[in-house]
Amino acid sequence: MKQVKGLDFWVRSSIWLELIIPGYFFGKTFGTSDAKYCFLDSFMYPKSFIDFCGYFRDLPVGHYTARFLGVFSGAILGVLFSLCIGVLYKWVLKDWAYSKATRVGSLAFILIALMTGFMSDMFCESIGMGLRIEQNVPDELVGKFLVEDYGSFAKETQITEQNLPLLSVYGQVKAHDPGSARRWWISSLIFMYAWFILYFLCAHRMFKRNKIPRHAYFKLQMINLAIVIILLRMGFGISASEYHYIVTRFQYLYGGM
Amino acid sequence: MEECEMSFSAFTREDFIKHVRTMAALGLILYLWGVATGYTTNWVCVMIGIGALTLFFTDYFLSHTRGASYFWIFLFLQGLSNFHPFQFPLDQEEWKLQTNDIIAWEAGGQGTPLFPGAGLLISLPIVLYAGYIALRLLRTPADPLAKAKKTVATKRWRIFTQSFVLSIYLVIFAAGMTARPVANPELLFWALAMLVGSLLLPFFVGRWFCGWMCPVGAFQDGIWKYFNFKGIPITNKFRSQINRIYVPATMVLMIIVVYTFERVFQLASSAEMIRSPDWETLWKPMVWTKVLTNGMFLGSVLFAYRVYCRYFCWYIGYRVTLGQPALYRVPFKTDRCRVCPECSPEQNCAMGYQFQSRPEGEEELSIRNLGEVPGTCTLCYECRDNCPHGVFRGKIKRINVIPERCVGCRLCELACSGERLGVFDPSRSNIQIEMEGIPEIPVPKIKDTCDACNGDPKCIKVCPARVIIWDKEGVRKGIKVKRPGRIKKLVKKLNPFAKPQVSCDNLCGAYPQGCPTCEITKTAKEEKAQGEAA
Numbered sequence: 001m002k003q004v005k006g007l008d009f010w011v012r013s014s015i016w017l018e019l020i021i022p023g024y025f026f027g028k029t030f031g032t033s034d035a036k037y038c039f040l041d042s043f044m045y046p047k048s049f050i051d052f053c054g055y056f057r058d059l060p061v062g063h064y065t066a067r068f069l070g071v072f073s074g075a076i077l078g079v080l081f082s083l084c085i086g087v088l089y090k091w092v093l094k095d096w097a098y099s100k101a102t103r104v105g106s107l108a109f110i111l112i113a114l115m116t117g118f119m120s121d122m123f124c125e126s127i128g129m130g131l132r133i134e135q136n137v138p139d140e141l142v143g144k145f146l147v148e149d150y151g152s153f154a155k156e157t158q159i160t161e162q163n164l165p166l167l168s169v170y171g172q173v174k175a176h177d178p179g180s181a182r183r184w185w186i187s188s189l190i191f192m193y194a195w196f197i198l199y200f201l202c203a204h205r206m207f208k209r210n211k212i213p214r215h216a217y218f219k220l221q222m223i224n225l226a227i228v229i230i231l232l233r234m235g236f237g238i239s240a241s242e243y244h245y246i247v248t249r250f251q252y253l254y255g256g257m
Numbered sequence: 258m259e260e261c262e263m264s265f266s267a268f269t270r271e272d273f274i275k276h277v278r279t280m281a282a283l284g285l286i287l288y289l290w291g292v293a294t295g296y297t298t299n300w301v302c303v304m305i306g307i308g309a310l311t312l313f314f315t316d317y318f319l320s321h322t323r324g325a326s327y328f329w330i331f332l333f334l335q336g337l338s339n340f341h342p343f344q345f346p347l348d349q350e351e352w353k354l355q356t357n358d359i360i361a362w363e364a365g366g367q368g369t370p371l372f373p374g375a376g377l378l379i380s381l382p383i384v385l386y387a388g389y390i391a392l393r394l395l396r397t398p399a400d401p402l403a404k405a406k407k408t409v410a411t412k413r414w415r416i417f418t419q420s421f422v423l424s425i426y427l428v429i430f431a432a433g434m435t436a437r438p439v440a441n442p443e444l445l446f447w448a449l450a451m452l453v454g455s456l457l458l459p460f461f462v463g464r465w466f467c468g469w470m471c472p473v474g475a476f477q478d479g480i481w482k483y484f485n486f487k488g489i490p491i492t493n494k495f496r497s498q499i500n501r502i503y504v505p506a507t508m509v510l511m512i513i514v515v516y517t518f519e520r521v522f523q524l525a526s527s528a529e530m531i532r533s534p535d536w537e538t539l540w541k542p543m544v545w546t547k548v549l550t551n552g553m554f555l556g557s558v559l560f561a562y563r564v565y566c567r568y569f570c571w572y573i574g575y576r577v578t579l580g581q582p583a584l585y586r587v588p589f590k591t592d593r594c595r596v597c598p599e600c601s602p603e604q605n606c607a608m609g610y611q612f613q614s615r616p617e618g619e620e621e622l623s624i625r626n627l628g629e630v631p632g633t634c635t636l637c638y639e640c641r642d643n644c645p646h647g648v649f650r651g652k653i654k655r656i657n658v659i660p661e662r663c664v665g666c667r668l669c670e671l672a673c674s675g676e677r678l679g680v681f682d683p684s685r686s687n688i689q690i691e692m693e694g695i696p697e698i699p700v701p702k703i704k705d706t707c708d709a710c711n712g713d714p715k716c717i718k719v720c721p722a723r724v725i726i727w728d729k730e731g732v733r734k735g736i737k738v739k740r741p742g743r744i745k746k747l748v749k750k751l752n753p754f755a756k757p758q759v760s761c762d763n764l765c766g767a768y769p770q771g772c773p774t775c776e777i778t779k780t781a782k783e784e785k786a787q788g789e790a791a
Contacts, residue, residue, distance in 0.1 A: 014503060018506070110581070206581065209581075211621070
């Protein structure tokens with residue numbers, strides 16, 4: 001068998017590169033949650049994280065630099081989160097190097113990181129931005145409407161003269177029909193939690209690919225489950241409105257027509 | 258145009274490739290010229306797509322020359338009738354309305370092409386050239402050797418998808434650059450590529466988008482590969498790093514930061530940027546990310562076929578990282594690999610994988626150890642198409658033989674050579690009947706090169722003694738001989754209109770388990786009696 005000599009030093013260093021990316025995806029959201037959207041984001045992310053990034057974001061160094069600092073501090077939080085997962089993985093995979101165990105844990109976590117960090121950031125912010133630009137609605141209504149009423153229909157949306165045009169922005173959802181609203185809500189939830197199932201499947205493939213020993217497999221999946229539960233309890237869920245937003249507003253946003 | 262003799266004789270293979278390649282190159286020049294002057298026609302985009310498709314599918318088109326000529330006739334007619342596809346608005350007000358006042362009237366919206374008449378002058382020779390290729394293809398008989406070379410279905414679908422998407426993208430890009438940039442069609446394309454191809458699909462199929470849909474990849478696969486351009490050389494050191502993405506990953510980190518600098522959706526299409534650059538805000542990082550995106554085409558020109566996609570395209574930073582836990586990857590069945598001296602999949606791999614080696618520092622995660630290809634694979638299925646041993650297939654169908662049944666008729670040899678080579682030449686057959694022992698008995702032997710005719714072996718069909726059977730993973734399967742059951746036998750006896758039974762008195766020896774036609778079976782009783790007598 002041929003042995004190809006390659007960039008062995010860089011191979012080792014790239015393990016850390018792969019470790020950083022999921023953490024970055026996960027954490028940068030807190031940084032983008034500036035004063036305007038803090039209220040909206042506080043329904044989905046821990047207030048302490050947002051406040052931590054907010055400190056850097058509010059430094060008097062100019063808009064773009066402050067934004068960068070906010071994102072960067074959020075990313076550091078995300079990477080720290082990945083390193084914590086790595087500690088748990090290393091604890092199970094006793095004879096593995098910490099960097100390798102963390103890489104596996106971090107990459108298995110990337111689907112959740114992407115969902116909570118990247119897509120949530122993008123769509124959540126854009127919902128608020130879109131509403132603000134087009135409807136010129138007050139700040140408090142944006143958050144209340146999206147998260148409490150529209151987002152989950154948990155409190156039975158009240159159609160008023162004020163929020164009717166807002167609902168129409170989101171397409172053909174028949175919010176005035178409680179039955180269809182409920183069905184839409186349930187299907188959104190199914191879609192949302194399908195991602196969690198995909199997460200476990202992806203983790204399974206990741207473990208198989210990296211030759212995780214059989215005795216550690218179950219323990220690691222339990223760690224993944226615990227991470228998901230902790231995230232949900234902390235408020236790291238995606239509101240159903242975000243998924244609805246993807247479907248109805250996508251063409252408008254990117255097509256520009 | 259190259260120095261090519263204007264004869265109308267039949268094409269040879271080399272001629273065919275040469276002409277299509279020239280045609281594709283001319284199309285590209287015409288396309289770029291058109292984009293620069295705001296005068297690109299739809300048919301040029303389609304022509305480049307068809308050129309790419311033909312270069313991809315050389316064997317297929319050489320075996321279906323009449324169908325291929327219809328393609329080129331279509332292009333010829335399209336070209337003759339389609340010199341003004343994009344209608345420019347006639348007045349300034351309408352232009353403003355259409356472009357949302359983004360693009361300067363002076364830059365491109367003056368109501369007439371920048372070089373009137375030049376389009377016709379430059380395009381007409383190329384249109385006539387398309388007609389010339391069509392005529393020569395009509396005179397070319399189908400090539401049986403090319404017909405015999407089949408391609409796996411997955412690769413066929415890939416090629417079709419790539420060519421289709423390439424044409425669509427060229428049309429979109431040209432539309433954005435010439436007349437209708439307001440809708441940002443090119444931006445929509447790349448936004449979809451980002452969201453679907455980079456953020457969703459990698460969890461399922463890794464870099465599927467790169468191999469099947471990316472126009473930059475299709476451009477390289479269809480055209481660049483056939484120019485045999487080497488570009489900037491890549492050393493073995495870098496080739497060995499099959500699973501790593503240093504440059505793209507660093508760029509991803511950089512670009513995410515850059516994106517979050519500004520609002521997420523403050524994007525500009527290339528057309529907007531080129532036609533009406535906002536010099537005051539050009540320093541903004543978003544503009545530079547856009548330059549990076551469009552610089553992919555330029556970047557890909559510097560390197561050989563797909564080298565850019567291996568190491569530099571920043572989209573793969575997302576796709577490979579997210580694709581690490583992908584649900585599907587092309588399998589690599591190490592036990593089937595026979596370590597051939599000249600590994601055909603290695604020679605044809607777009608990503609330059611070395612399937613027979615173990616890269617230093619990654620021995621544990623080498624392809625041979627993992628049993629699947631790395632996350633950087635684009636799922637082009639060249640390997641599956643080229644490996645005769647089915648190393649890249651999950652389940653394969655092999656054929657095997659039950660030598661005791663062979664009667665030495667050699668029909669299988671004729672069928673094999675006839676099917677594969679188009680001539681009856683038993684000596685070149687993949688199955689050989691050898692006479693062994695004293696007295697000599699025929700023993701069929703299958704060569705390593707047998708690929709079971711891609712799932713449709715002719716030898717099985719012609720073998721009268723059912724010697725050749727399907728075999729799964731080398732475990733011999735018995736043959737299910739369809740014998741009538743007791744009730745059917747009884748009905749047959751009672752039925753006055755039943756066909757008379759063919760019977761033979763002598764056991765021929767071909768069917769030790771019992772002849773399916775004559776229904777002569779050695780019952781257990783008979784065997785016992787024979788044994789006692791002996």
